[in-house]
Amino acid sequence: MPVVETDAQLVARCRQGDDDAWRELVDRFSRYVYAIAVQAFRLPEADAEDVFQEVFARAYQNLPKLRDDSAIRPWLAQLTRRLCLDTIRAGAREQPGEIPEPVGVDDTIANLDESLYVHEALATLPSNCREILDRFFARDESYRLIGDALDLPAGTIASRISRCLVKLRTELEGRNPVAAESGG
Amino acid sequence: MRTYNEETLALLLRTLPAAPAAWVKAAQEIPLARRGLDDIVERARADRAFREALFMDAENTLEGAGFESDPALLDAVREHLSW
Numbered sequence: 124m125p126v127v128e129t130d131a132q133l134v135a136r137c138r139q140g141d142d143d144a145w146r147e148l149v150d151r152f153s154r155y156v157y158a159i160a161v162q163a164f165r166l167p168e169a170d171a172e173d174v175f176q177e178v179f180a181r182a183y184q185n186l187p188k189l190r191d192d193s194a195i196r197p198w199l200a201q202l203t204r205r206l207c208l209d210t211i212r213a214g215a216r217e218q219p220g221e222i223p224e225p226v227g228v229d230d231t232i233a234n235l236d237e238s239l240y241v242h243e244a245l246a247t248l249p250s251n252c253r254e255i256l257d258r259f260f261a262r263d264e265s266y267r268l269i270g271d272a273l274d275l276p277a278g279t280i281a282s283r284i285s286r287c288l289v290k291l292r293t294e295l296e297g298r299n300p301v302a303a304e305s306g307g
Numbered sequence: 308m309r310t311y312n313e314e315t316l317a318l319l320l321r322t323l324p325a326a327p328a329a330w331v332k333a334a335q336e337i338p339l340a341r342r343g344l345d346d347i348v349e350r351a352r353a354d355r356a357f358r359e360a361l362f363m364d365a366e367n368t369l370e371g372a373g374f375e376s377d378p379a380l381l382d383a384v385r386e387h388l389s390w
Binding site for chain 2: 140142146149150153154156157158162172176179180234235237238239241242245256257260261262263288289292295
């Protein structure tokens with residue numbers, strides 16, 4: 124099982140100028156920032172890309188000012204949120220009045236937070252499970268494509284996915300005893 | 308407290324699709340960009356003599372041009388210029 128650094132440990136390494144740590148930090152939060160822009164704020168792809176790059180550029184610039192290293196996720200969420208709103212306002216400059224956030228942003232971000240939590244648990248699973256679950260669910264690849272990429276018979280993919288989901292659930296239950304008791 | 312049955316897990320995994328790879332790569336290269344990667348690549352594409360000098364001796368060429376020639380930057384320059 125891979126040992127995954129905490130957010131605070133990763134941020135601390137970034138602050139020391141470790142390029143590998145920065146790459147890992149971008150990797151860890153790229154889905155989250157992307158999803159806030161395109162799901163919560165429904166930005167078109169070109170605007171989402173601008174926001175995405177600006178979020179990480181500002182994060183890199185301002186990382187030394189972060190007071191609590193473990194607060195990187197909400198900090199990035201807030202930064203993304205602000206930049207998305209700026210983008211929407213800039214696009215609507217000719218319209219008078221305050222532009223509000225789209226409806227449901229809080230709920231969407233709460234859902235993304237939970238999804239990120241599950242992805243963090245996924246990162247602790249053996250690489251074969253990480254790979255197959257990520258390809259099937261997050262990358263939306265077909266059984267055939269996964270089978271070709273991982274050199275597995277397509278007929279075994281479904282059962283592997285099912286077994287890996289059980290492992291993921293077990294991992295989450297280990298972190299969250301109340302959920303384990305409530306079953307599902 | 309949320310219960311994580313397999314259907315819920317599948318839904319939550321689908322909720323965070325991967326960001327486009329090119330966006331991620333560009334963001335990962337921010338430290339290198341700050342150290343001059345973009346300027347170096349742009350100059351190498353525009354200036355044949357500089358490109359050839361980089362190809363012959365990247366480390367000294369970069370230092371001569373005022374850039375720090377750390378290994379990560381050198382690797383990124385090579386990758387961008389497809390050596």
